[in-house]
Amino acid sequence: MGRRRQSVTIKHVAADAGVSLQTVSRVINNEPNVRPAMKEKVQASIDKLGYVPSIAAQRMSGSRSYIILAINDRDRTIADWKARDGRDWVDQMLLGGMLTAAERGYRMIFELVDTHSDHVERELGAALSALQPDGVIVTPPHSENAQIVGLLAERGIPFARIGSKDDGPGIAMTMGDEVLAMKATDHLIELGHERIGFIAGPDGYSLSGWRVDGWQQAMANADFGCEGLCEKGDFGFESGLHAARKLLDRDDRPTAIIASSDQMALATLEVARERGLDVPHDLSIVSFDNTPIVRFTTPALTALDQPIAATAARAVEMLIDARKDESQTEPVVVEGELVVRGSTARVLNHGNA
Amino acid sequence: MGRRRQSVTIKHVAADAGVSLQTVSRVINNEPNVRPAMKEKVQASIDKLGYVPSIAAQRMSGSRSYIILAINDRDRTIADWKARDGRDWVDQMLLGGMLTAAERGYRMIFELVDTHSDHVERELGAALSALQPDGVIVTPPHSENAQIVGLLAERGIPFARIGSKDDGPGIAMTMGDEVLAMKATDHLIELGHERIGFIAGPDGYSLSGWRVDGWQQAMANADFGCEGLCEKGDFGFESGLHAARKLLDRDDRPTAIIASSDQMALATLEVARERGLDVPHDLSIVSFDNTPIVRFTTPALTALDQPIAATAARAVEMLIDARKDESQTEPVVVEGELVVRGSTARVLNHGNA
DNA sequence: CTGAAAGCGCTAACAA
DNA sequence: TTGTTAGCGCTTTCAG
Numbered sequence: 009m010g011r012r013r014q015s016v017t018i019k020h021v022a023a024d025a026g027v028s029l030q031t032v033s034r035v036i037n038n039e040p041n042v043r044p045a046m047k048e049k050v051q052a053s054i055d056k057l058g059y060v061p062s063i064a065a066q067r068m069s070g071s072r073s074y075i076i077l078a079i080n081d082r083d084r085t086i087a088d089w090k091a092r093d094g095r096d097w098v099d100q101m102l103l104g105g106m107l108t109a110a111e112r113g114y115r116m117i118f119e120l121v122d123t124h125s126d127h128v129e130r131e132l133g134a135a136l137s138a139l140q141p142d143g144v145i146v147t148p149p150h151s152e153n154a155q156i157v158g159l160l161a162e163r164g165i166p167f168a169r170i171g172s173k174d175d176g177p178g179i180a181m182t183m184g185d186e187v188l189a190m191k192a193t194d195h196l197i198e199l200g201h202e203r204i205g206f207i208a209g210p211d212g213y214s215l216s217g218w219r220v221d222g223w224q225q226a227m228a229n230a231d232f233g234c235e236g237l238c239e240k241g242d243f244g245f246e247s248g249l250h251a252a253r254k255l256l257d258r259d260d261r262p263t264a265i266i267a268s269s270d271q272m273a274l275a276t277l278e279v280a281r282e283r284g285l286d287v288p289h290d291l292s293i294v295s296f297d298n299t300p301i302v303r304f305t306t307p308a309l310t311a312l313d314q315p316i317a318a319t320a321a322r323a324v325e326m327l328i329d330a331r332k333d334e335s336q337t338e339p340v341v342v343e344g345e346l347v348v349r350g351s352t353a354r355v356l357n358h359g360n361a
Numbered sequence: 362m363g364r365r366r367q368s369v370t371i372k373h374v375a376a377d378a379g380v381s382l383q384t385v386s387r388v389i390n391n392e393p394n395v396r397p398a399m400k401e402k403v404q405a406s407i408d409k410l411g412y413v414p415s416i417a418a419q420r421m422s423g424s425r426s427y428i429i430l431a432i433n434d435r436d437r438t439i440a441d442w443k444a445r446d447g448r449d450w451v452d453q454m455l456l457g458g459m460l461t462a463a464e465r466g467y468r469m470i471f472e473l474v475d476t477h478s479d480h481v482e483r484e485l486g487a488a489l490s491a492l493q494p495d496g497v498i499v500t501p502p503h504s505e506n507a508q509i510v511g512l513l514a515e516r517g518i519p520f521a522r523i524g525s526k527d528d529g530p531g532i533a534m535t536m537g538d539e540v541l542a543m544k545a546t547d548h549l550i551e552l553g554h555e556r557i558g559f560i561a562g563p564d565g566y567s568l569s570g571w572r573v574d575g576w577q578q579a580m581a582n583a584d585f586g587c588e589g590l591c592e593k594g595d596f597g598f599e600s601g602l603h604a605a606r607k608l609l610d611r612d613d614r615p616t617a618i619i620a621s622s623d624q625m626a627l628a629t630l631e632v633a634r635e636r637g638l639d640v641p642h643d644l645s646i647v648s649f650d651n652t653p654i655v656r657f658t659t660p661a662l663t664a665l666d667q668p669i670a671a672t673a674a675r676a677v678e679m680l681i682d683a684r685k686d687e688s689q690t691e692p693v694v695v696e697g698e699l700v701v702r703g704s705t706a707r708v709l710n711h712g713n714a
Numbered sequence: 715c716t717g718a719a720a721g722c723g724c725t726a727a728c729a730a
Numbered sequence: 731t732t733g734t735t736a737g738c739g740c741t742t743t744c745a746g
Contacts, residue, residue, distance in 0.1 A: 013423070014490065014493070015490070015516070016490075058483065058486060059490075060486070060487045060490035060491050061490075061491065062420075062421075062490065062491065062493060063417070063491050063492065064416070064417040064418075064420040064421050064426065064493060065417075065421060067415075067417040068415075068417050068418060068421050070366070073417065074491075086456065086460070088452075089449070089452050089453065089455065089456040089670075090456070092449060092453075092652075092653050093447075093653050093656075094446075094447030094449065094652075094653035094654065094657075096442070096445060096447065096449070096452075098451075098452055098455065099441075099442050099449075099451055099452065100442065100445075102442070102451065102471065103439065103442040103443070106471065106473075107439070107473075110473075115470055115472075115491075115492070117468055117470055118455065118459065118471075119468075120459075120460075120463075130411070133411060133413070134413045137367065137368070137369075137411075137412075137413035137414075137415065138413050138414065138415065138416050138427075138468075139416065139468070140367070140415060140417060163368070299445075300445050300446050300447035300653070300654070301447065301653070301657065303446075304447075304654065304657035304658070305657070306659070317442075
């Protein structure tokens with residue numbers, strides 16, 4: 009093997025078209041100040057020779073790297089992949105991010121970074137140095153990690169924080185968690201539910217709080233109380249079992265439960281089965297992740313769809329365009345929607361008189 | 362933005378350590394002929410400054426790009442992502458490929474290429490020119506696409522063909538399709554089945570044939586006939602409905618069916634339901650993809666697990682080591698296994714006397 | 715509007 | 731064992 013050189017370079021094109029390297033470069037980069045005739049001639053040579061610029065060389069000479077780096081939490085991602093239960097967060101990010109990047113001549117590279125580790129900075133720093141991406145997308149919980157955000161800001165790399173509303177550097181993006189929680193709650197209220205339980209996510213994620221806020225807000229709007237109706241989980245199945253049991257142990261148990269993750273919704277379904285509660289007639293359930301898995305339960309779960317693909321696509325676009333207007337102050341919201349399935353139904357009037 | 366330069370380069374390290382650039386380079390690349398003391402000193406500077414080499418620069422200077430390119434069929438992949446029914450082929454490739462690459466200091470980049478298009482060569486060629494990967498992984502149906510294989514060979518880039526046994530350039534890899542089909546068939550035979558139907562994949566994929574071969578072989582070994590027991594599908598759900606109906610329309614309908622894809626297995630389940638056949642007691646079903654989805658049907662499907670992650674991991678390793686021994690003649694087999702679930706059971710003796 | 719020169723960060727080849 | 735030189739393919743100055 010050894011030194012595999014570029015087969016056709018800018019030199020070949022320049023020679024073929026009988027112009028300088030610089031002119032070819034201008035054509036490639038769509039720069040102004042190239043006479044149409046010239047441009048055509050060069051383009052013809054490019055097409056003829058099948059020339060494609062090397063991104064390494066482009067990067068070296070100080071221009072863009074044409075790389076967008078998407079980083080995700082290592083442990084969570086690997087756990088999902090190994091569990092093989094159909095969670096498709098990564099796929100949706102690829103669907104939205106990768107395809108959008110490709111349309112603009114960019115590539116998206118995926119990278120897993122450990123949040124908990126004390127060498128986050130090293131891990132991420134190494135990726136940035138090695139890859140020199142033109143933009144970075146961070147997802148929860150990274151998007152709220154001060155070290156990570158700080159490093160990105162310090163290096164002056166445009167980045168998008170998905171699942172973060174904080175001020176500060178980088179583009180803050182959310183999927184409208186608060187509104188989503190309200191949508192779910194309102195849906196249940198319309199079905200006649202009054203005691204709607206909520207299983208919250210862990211404190212480490214701001215979005216856990218936003219979701220609770222949305223639920224509380226909707227409950228307040230309908231003049232329903234929330235006391236004792238909110239339990240906390242960690243997004244995982246086990247914690248969901250725990251929370252669901254606590255909620256359903258109440259004398260005036262909720263007739264509906266909104267869970268902040270698919271696993272916790274599944275756990276709630278499991279607890280309902282355990283107690284002989286019919287879903288949706290004795291208990292309605294709404295999941296806060298519309299992952300594939302929630303369509304395959306019986307009944308299929310009504311869920312809040314998180315528009316991950318659309319968000320990633322948006323992030324990529326903003327990052328690619330981020331050259332000038334550094335300061336996007338308002339968080340960008342790509343709002344998800346409620347997908348109604350079989351796990352929610354009109355509340356029954358039995359045993360309540 | 363503009364020209365964002367590397368913050369700390371080899372020069373800084375050289376200066377800090379008081380040595381030449383070349384010495385630093387030698388240390389980075391773990392080359393021999395560096396005195397331990399020297400090496401330590403340099404390494405100390407590297408650590409102190411947090412230096413990480415730029416892969417763009419490394420590539421430029423004629424060494425490796427530290428990039429492994431994994432290409433998949435565009436239409437199929439996007440369709441899967443959009444369908445959101447939990448197919449996790451890509452995730453498993455990432456799990457195996459990306460993590461293995463990372464361990465060795467490489468990155469894996471995903472790319473979608475259109476097989477049907479007449480500009481496959483351009484699409485792939487562009488990716489190769491832009492990225493200059495050190496290795497490429499191709500999956501079905503690309504792995505049997507002459508244009509693609511030809512281009513890769515011509516460019517002298519090491520590549521692995523997953524799902525291909527052909528001789529020729531590149532590392533051929535399979536997941537043991539024939540053996541897998543035999544395993545499934547033998548499993549059913551052990552349960553007392555004699556009329557075991559098979560829904561084959563489309564001709565465009567060699568592995569469709571291997572699977573049929575394995576089934577026929579196992580049937581022959583048990584002295585059971587195959588006539589009229591094989592129908593062809595295209596891996597999709599619709600085609601599965603079609604094939605399953607044909608098989609179950611027979612007077613001596615099969616008591617078990619092996620489907621060459623998860624979707625076709627699901628379709629078979631659907632047809633069974635349609636006809637009022639109980640699965641597994643009236644009809645046993647084996648799926649040829651252990652995607653997440655097959656665990657969520659009722660009953661959960663017995664399935665042949667394709668070790669995609671392991672295969673991708675193996676491919677990455679071989680590609681990274683592919684510098685010398687170009688000629689791996691024998692196909693590499695990473696064999697999958699049968700996962701028994703509720704869709705297969707002992708054959709019932711009713712209505713057969 | 716076009717071209718020539720310099721250099722990005724790194725490594726291969728050659729010297730010392 | 732270490733250092734020096736040249737150059738990868740491209741873009742950025744800066745001249746013309």
